[in-house]
Amino acid sequence: MIQSFFSGLYEMVLGRPIPANFTNDYREVVFPNTGLMLFIITLAMVIVYYYVLNRVMSTGLYKTQHWVMFLILNAIIAFIIPITQVTGNDIETHSYTYMFAFVNVVYSLILFFVFSILLKRGSVQAWTTPMKWPNKK
Amino acid sequence: MLLKRFKSKFCLLLLCSALMLNGCFKKKTGDEETEPAAATTPAPEKKAEAPATTTASPAAPAKVDVNVYLEISNGMKGFMPTAAAGKEATTFQNNLLKLISEVQDGRYVAEKGFYLAKEDARSHPVLDSVSYNTMKNYIVSGIKDDVRGTPLPAMLQAIVQKSIDQEAVSIIISDFIHGPSDQGQFISLDADIRSSLREAEHQGLAVAILGNTSPFYGTYHPAVKKPEVRRTLNGEEIPYYIWVIGPQEQVQVVTNKVLRNLPKQQAYFGFEYEAIPYSALLKEKQFKPEGVVYCSSRNADPCTGINLQPEKNEPVEFTIGLDLSGLPLSMQSIDYLKKNLKVSSTGSRPSIVSVTAADESIKATPGLARYSHFVRVRVPELTANSGTISVQLPQVTPTWINAWSTDNDNNPAAAQKKTYQLTKIIDGVQALYRDQSDFVFKATIQFNKAD
Numbered sequence: 284m285i286q287s288f289f290s291g292l293y294e295m296v297l298g299r300p301i302p303a304n305f306t307n308d309y310r311e312v313v314f315p316n317t318g319l320m321l322f323i324i325t326l327a328m329v330i331v332y333y334y335v336l337n338r339v340m341s342t343g344l345y346k347t348q349h350w351v352m353f354l355i356l357n358a359i360i361a362f363i364i365p366i367t368q369v370t371g372n373d374i375e376t377h378s379y380t381y382m383f384a385f386v387n388v389v390y391s392l393i394l395f396f397v398f399s400i401l402l403k404r405g406s407v408q409a410w411t412t413p414m415k416w417p418n419k420k
Numbered sequence: 421m422l423l424k425r426f427k428s429k430f431c432l433l434l435l436c437s438a439l440m441l442n443g444c445f446k447k448k449t450g451d452e453e454t455e456p457a458a459a460t461t462p463a464p465e466k467k468a469e470a471p472a473t474t475t476a477s478p479a480a481p482a483k484v485d486v487n488v489y490l491e492i493s494n495g496m497k498g499f500m501p502t503a504a505a506g507k508e509a510t511t512f513q514n515n516l517l518k519l520i521s522e523v524q525d526g527r528y529v530a531e532k533g534f535y536l537a538k539e540d541a542r543s544h545p546v547l548d549s550v551s552y553n554t555m556k557n558y559i560v561s562g563i564k565d566d567v568r569g570t571p572l573p574a575m576l577q578a579i580v581q582k583s584i585d586q587e588a589v590s591i592i593i594s595d596f597i598h599g600p601s602d603q604g605q606f607i608s609l610d611a612d613i614r615s616s617l618r619e620a621e622h623q624g625l626a627v628a629i630l631g632n633t634s635p636f637y638g639t640y641h642p643a644v645k646k647p648e649v650r651r652t653l654n655g656e657e658i659p660y661y662i663w664v665i666g667p668q669e670q671v672q673v674v675t676n677k678v679l680r681n682l683p684k685q686q687a688y689f690g691f692e693y694e695a696i697p698y699s700a701l702l703k704e705k706q707f708k709p710e711g712v713v714y715c716s717s718r719n720a721d722p723c724t725g726i727n728l729q730p731e732k733n734e735p736v737e738f739t740i741g742l743d744l745s746g747l748p749l750s751m752q753s754i755d756y757l758k759k760n761l762k763v764s765s766t767g768s769r770p771s772i773v774s775v776t777a778a779d780e781s782i783k784a785t786p787g788l789a790r791y792s793h794f795v796r797v798r799v800p801e802l803t804a805n806s807g808t809i810s811v812q813l814p815q816v817t818p819t820w821i822n823a824w825s826t827d828n829d830n831n832p833a834a835a836q837k838k839t840y841q842l843t844k845i846i847d848g849v850q851a852l853y854r855d856q857s858d859f860v861f862k863a864t865i866q867f868n869k870a871d
Contacts (some may be wrong), residue, residue: 304702304709304738306727306870307718 286311289318296386301379313368317387320364325391328357329398337409345409354395361391483530484589484670486523486678489547489579490516490555491537491594493567498638498653499595499660502562512634512660516559516593519662519679523591524552528677533588537575538567543600545575547582569599572845573612580620580665589666589674596661597643597829597840606643609841613848617665621690621852626668628675628748629846631685631824633657633837643840644830657836659824668692675748685820686750687846690853691860697743697790698811698863699723704788706781707739707796712870721787728799729870735800737773740811741791742863751813751860752777752792760816763797767807768867770799805869813860815853821846 290310294300300309332353336342365384369376403410404418411418490496499512509517523532534555536548576592583590598609605612620627636658640651662679664671668691675682699722701707702715713736716725722741730736744752751757754777763770773796782788795811825842826835 299712302708303712303870304714306712306714307716311718 285319286315289314292318292390293383293386297379297383301377302375305374308372308374312372313365313374313383317365317368317383321361321387321391321394324360324364325357325394326398328353328360329395329402333399333402333406333409337412338405338407341408343408345412347413350399350409350412354392357395358388358391361387481670481673483528484666484673484678485531485587486529486674487533487535487579487583487586487588487590488520488523488555489535489537489590489592489594490558491570491575491592492558492563492565493538493570493599494563494639495570495595495597495599495641496660497563498636498640498658499634500559500562501637503560510634510637511632513559515632515634517556519591519593520552520555520559522678522680526678528673531586531588533586535579535582537579537592537594538565539569539571539575543569543571543574545571545578547578570594570597571600572596572598572609573616576613577616577619580617580625583665584619584623584625589664589670591674591679592661592663592665594661594663595658595839596842596845597641598845599641599643606841610844610848610851613845614851617849617852620665621856624690625666626671626688626690627849627853628664628671628691629687629689629849630662630664630675630679630683631659631687631820632662632683633659636832640832642829642832644828646830648830651831651833653832656833658832659837659839661839672746672748682749684750685818685824686748687818687821688748688751688860689815689849690856691748691815692857693746693861696746696861696863697722699741699791700726700865701739701741701788701791701794702726704739704785706785706788707741707794709736709738710734711736711799713738713799714870716866716868724864725866725868727868727870728802730799730801735798737796737798740795740797740863740865741788742793742795742811743791744861745792747860750818754793757793757813761795761811761813763795763809763811765799765807765809767804768799768802768809770797770809772796772811773798802867802869806867808864808866810862810864812862814858815860817846817850 293314300306332344332350336344362384365387366376366380369380369383374380399413400417403412406412499510501507501510503509520534523529523534532552534550534552536550536555536558538546538548540546575594579590579592598606600606617627634657635655636653637655638653640653640658642648642651664674664679666674700715702709702713702723711728711730711734713726713728715723716727717723726738728736728738744757754775757775761772761775763772775796776794778788778792778794782794797809797811799809821842824838825844826838826840829835829838829840832838
């Protein structure tokens with residue numbers, strides 16, 4: 284289930300894996316692993332930003348520029364993971380691999396934003412970062 | 421107070437996410453991914469299984485029992501002229517001496533027997549059990565007996581029966597010129613040969629026929645008696661044959677390890693390999709596939725099921741690795757395979773692109789070293805969503821048999837290297853095994869249309 288969900292998520296944008304002989308490696312290992320890690324790492328980054336740095340520790344990193352720094356950090360991680368996944372599974376690298384990493388970056392931006400919107404209300408200092416909407420106070 | 425409660429709550433959350441992350445990272449590596457799968461099946465057992473499948477299904481015996489039958493009719497005398505100082509031995513003598521010495525003293529032969537095949541006054545075959553030295557003397561100093569003809573089918577039948585009783589492999593050396601007392605028997609030669617070997621086929625024995633020639637000195641007795649009843653030859657090349665009859669694996673021990681240097685002219689009947697190791701090679705750098713094709717199971721080794729999806733301008737091409745090292749050497753030759761290997765399919769229209777043998781660099785590559793031959797297959801289109809693609813080697817009669825056969829052997833000097841009605845003799849053998857199996861081996865790959 285998870286396998287086909289993540290395969291569908293990436294292949295929707297990228298098309299069939301290339302080179303085709305590694306299709307099953309992508310579908311059974313690389314896509315689900317990358318997708319799961321994307322979810323979990325992005326969630327962890329958002330939690331760290333809003334709840335650790337801007338609630339428990341009160342570090343003062345509440346400005347939008349700080350939020351953007353975390354967004355970019357998360358995007359970099361999201362770019363590296365697919366590539367390590369592909370090389371780590373002895374799959375031949377191809378331009379497809381880098382397109383895949385790029386798509387993963389785009390997904391990471393979207394996810395980071397969505398998680399921020401959902402979780403920022405629990406933060407003390409950063410509940411208006413990156414913007415006030417949809418919270419009202 | 422409130423802050424403290426939150427603090428502990430978030431510590432818990434952090435701990436949870438840390439644990440999750442940890443688990444995720446662990447799962448990431450490819451090796452560990454495969455571990456659960458390996459753990460469900462006992463790993464050592466799997467390893468032990470692998471080499472077992474790579475060898476020919478019934479393990480080749482280390483030693484075999486051998487009976488050597490040398491036909492000593494008058495027609496054979498010319499192969500074994502009396503030795504004299506300064507006179508070179510014939511090819512026949514050299515080869516035969518090597519052969520019987522290998523049988524007598526070689527490490528691959530357990531029990532051995534030497535027999536002189538001749539006929540009695542009433543044209544019944546007689547098999548005289550002799551010692552190694554006696555047979556050696558016959559080969560070196562010639563045949564002193566006076567044996568008129570060779571009732572070929574009767575002789576074969578007697579030999580096969582004896583070897584079956586003794587559970588030995590028969591090595592029969594003869595010129596295979598049929599010499600019946602009644603000339604009418606020539607017409608039914610193929611049927612007679614078939615009957616004579618019926619028991620061998622019945623017992624699941626295989627036949628290997630090796631054709632060779634040797635200079636012939638002396639009186640030649642052609643099967644066709646007109647215009648000359650006999651001719652005196654002085655070094656013309658006359659064919660003689662070595663037939664090896666026995667269980668397939670034992671025949672191969674004899675041909676590969678006892679006879680060793682086989683002549684080019686080889687024919688095999690009743691040979692079948694049910695479990696040759698093979699695999700579709702889809703991830704090997706040396707055999708990159710083309711088009712959309714991948715193994716149905718990610719870690720399958722060997723891979724015998726594939727998914728593919730040929731497009732109009734992008735046909736699928738992939739390589740199948742085969743281990744044919746168990747086959748007779750002549751069948752392993754690239755020329756032979758190129759000529760005879762076929763690919764058939766249900767649900768697609770494949771064709772063979774190339775056949776190659778493993779070279780040194782492939783032999784040095786782990787994972788590929790176990791395959792001796794590589795067949796590249798092209799699939800331009802599918803006609804069904806699933807089906808099979810089979811690479812198979814049909815049972816074919818070698819071309820040399822026609823070239824070595826003649827309908828008139830009266831003047832061997834004019835047409836050398838020919839045996840009277842060899843095709844008929846071989847037809848008889850072939851008829852025997854015709855219905856047994858159509859293929860020497862068959863490697864079948866299942867396929868599904870890729871989604």
